[in-house]
Amino acid sequence: MKNKIFLCVCISMLLFSCKKKEEAGVTNDEVEVIEQDLIVSNIGVQLSKDAAKELESWGEYQMAKSILDSYTSTTKGRALENAKNLSDLVRGMKDSEYPEIINRDDVIIRISVLLNHALRLHDMRTISSISDEEVETEIGKLLAAYSSLNDKINAVFQIEQYEQKYQ
Structure with a gap:
């Protein structure tokens, strides 16, 4: 029992x-x-109104700008998916004919730095064990390089305006 x-x-x-x-x-x-962490960064320096107006006709910059702006709020997966397209656009920008006012070594060097960061992000796609933090760090560096390029372009336009004003 x-x-x-x-x-x-x-x-x-x-x-x-x-x-x-x-x-x-x-x-x-x-x-x-399914929830992915959003990577939020910002672009420190945008083009001034005068510089933006002058560069409207530089199509390669405008195409790269539209993708770079999307990197301010993205996920790891989306950032890596768009990395190939971004690196191609930045390479196209670097290989294009620059507007005369910014056809200077200091601007071209910053475009090269931006291209290096875009290529580095593209290479991260092939690394399966890449962490979110590493992608986030590289996006921060990419946007800092873009900000630096914008800052230099703004400085070139300010110098040009100053010289025209006092000549």
Whole structure:
């Protein structure tokens, strides 16, 4: 008799524990949410109004700018997916004919630095163990290089305006 009671208690415990696991499994399936961490960065320096107006006709810069602006709020996956396109656009910008006012070594060097960071981000796609922090760091460096380029272009336009004003 004790064996039968013991056996019934064991079976009851087994059934109750299995039922709880099934219920937990159902709620997990219903609430399945794929969530990626958003990487938020900002571009420190944008082009001044005068510089932006002058560079409207430089299509390669405008195309690269549109992708770079999207890197201010992105995910690791999206950033790496767009890295090939970004590196191609920045390379196109570097190889294009520059507007005369910014066809200077100090501007071209900053474009080269921007290209290096875009290529580095593109290379990260092939590394399966790359962490979110490493991608976030590289995006920060990429946007800092872009900001530096914008800052230099603004400085060139300010110098040009100053020289025109006092000549």
